[in-house]
Amino acid sequence: MIDLNALRTQAADILETGEVGAVIGWRRGSRGMAAEPVAIVAPEEAASLVWDPTCFHNLALYLVEERKKPAQRQVHGGKPIAIVAKGCDARAVTVLLQENHFGRDDVYVIGVSCEGTGVLDERKLAQVLPGVEPDGAAFDGDNFVFATSEGERRVPAREAMMDRCLECRNAHPKLNNVVFGEETPRDFDAPFAALKRFEQRPAAERWQFWQRQFERCIRCFACRSVCPMCYCDECVVDSINLVVTPETTAAEKADRVRWIERSASRADNIGYHMTRALHLAGRCVDCGECERVCPVNIPLRLLNNKMEREAREAFGYEPGASIDLPALVASFRDDDPGQFIR
Amino acid sequence: MSEQTPYEPRIVAFLCKWCSSAGSDLAGVSRIQYPANATPITVACSGGVSPQYILSALRKGADGVLVSGCHIGDCHYMEGNMHARRKLYLVKELLEFAGVEPERFRMSWVSAAEGAKFAQVVRDFVEDLRPLGPQDKLNAERP
Structure with missing residues (x-):
């Protein structure tokens, strides 16, 4: 299990010391339980970061976007950007580095391991829990736990996970500056x-x-x-x-x-x-x-x-x-x- | 094309200027008879044939696309055809995967001395394309 507080502390620390100019991560979104991408630049904002099964976005996208808009670089003073990355996201960062889109020193990878599970497929969830609109989702070992108006609902992660996560080759980010979570063996498809x-x-x-x-x-x-x-x-x-x-x-x-x-x-x-x-x-x-x-x-x-x-x-x-x-x-x-x- | 005219496959042939293009010239000056279905487009190197060229030719109504370059080891730019082999293998696989007849895309190595081989390649290609009929899968003109 990933200790969210450790992740937040890490983000706050690297912003505080000025090691990075911004941290790209996820925060609570405005659409139901789904998380949304966020870029934070102040240490106190780190408390808004989340990590749950709805963190499906590949944030590597924003590293690319950031390179395209030089004006944005002034916001964080040309310092490296930190990115919270799952196994797949870290592979995406690796490809971008391979293509010299930016240098290894320009990016700070905060790896998060999906461990034995993966991220949620909302289409599958609609079939597993029809008519239920959960307010929140969390990891719990092999299950997803959804907070609903009628209390907690537990769903085996396998049944509501993205297909790509079921076939994931490497849920543990290999490229990282720091990593949270264990490298758990996976026995999926x-x-x-x-x-x-x-x-x-x-x-x-x-x-x-x-x-x-x-x-x-x-x-x-x-x-x-x-x-x-x-x-x-x-x-x-x-x-x-x-x-x-x-x-x-x-x-x-x-x-x-x-x-x-x-x-x-x-x-x-x-x-x-x-x-x-x-x-x-x-x-x-x-x-x-x-x-x-x-x-x-x-x-x-x-x-x-x-x-x-x-x-x-x-x-x-x-x-x-x-x-x-x-x-x-x-x-x-x-x-x-x-x-x-x- | 009126309905009475028998169907003639249209081939777009991307020919390397250093080998296959000269090979097609040799076929011509040697007076080798072969079907006139191929429209040659000379390119600097088979390695410069973007997958986009192939998709675009099919989109604009080609019934088949031929890419012909130098034999492995003979590339004028040392390794262009090695890149072509890898890149166009992916195109071939993708077309086949999507359910497009694999016969519609062909690659060959024809040197400047192989006029007879060039004629044979085109002859074979036309014969293989004829039973397939017009290409209407990727063709934007025939929706």
Whole structure:
């Protein structure tokens, strides 16, 4: 069990000593029991930090956002930023370090281990406890404990946990400056279980499945916004880099490069999601945030898992394993598979 | 295309300028007969073929996409084709995973001296694509 007070004290201490300029963590949110991300800059604010099963957000996203807005750096005086990170979040930070998005000294990782459990899937909870809107959630060994108006409700964590947590490879943050919680052995589902089941279906059925999924996509770009790896200044679907001046002709505007249209249509939706999957190959750490935020429930993890497993099985590559690894597609081995080439 | 015309697959071929593009030239000057279904696009290196090119070609109505580069060890830029092999393996796997016919994407190594091989690669590709019919899965023009 993680001692929340120790975590708060740690956050207050590093802010007090000036070791970091800000701490990104979670606090009690305004939407029911769910926690929300928060950046604190004063030691006394550390008391608002929380750690519970609703801390699903991958906070590595805010490290990226912070780098994009130099004005924000004045707030914390260019000092390192501390981030509270679960196992998956710490892997995301590792990938960002691998890509030199910032230096190791610019980030202070306060690791929190999910231990034997993981974070809550609100969709599953709605099925396990229908009609109940808990006021709070807490970890208790193998269970989640929900505070409701009718008293405490205990739910085995397995039944209400995110799928990604059930398949988690490393719930203990390997990259950390300080870590809370134990490295507990996990005996959940083997990784890629859903993927393996899906791959056994015939091609026509797979196509039917994806067609149905992508037809629903409304191109809200929530998956892109929530992903710490989707940090490009200009996304391939945006093509906003055409500088429009009074001399720009209508033909030039019409002829600008558009790889994928922004508007939602089946072919363009598929193009967008396939491009995203390819851009995330060897970088996606399976934090599952894209799938969680999708308003139309597209199983995006399935696509990303496919790329992750190919990277692992064909190239022996594990995303987020080490800062020193080269990027998947910027490296090669002499014995990479090439039988498919004529 | 009127209904009477038999279906002809349209292939977009990304050819490395140092090998396969010269190989296609050799096929031409050697007067080797092969189908005219492939539209060649010369690229500086197969390693520079972004997955986006392939998806974009399919999106704009290509029935098949061919990427052809130098044999392993022969890259003009030392290791471009090694990168291409890894990157495009992922594209191939992803297309197949999504249920797109795996025959629609093909890769080959064709040197500047292999005009006959280039003709054979295109011949085989056209033959494999013909029974599949028009590509309408990723094609934005045919919703």
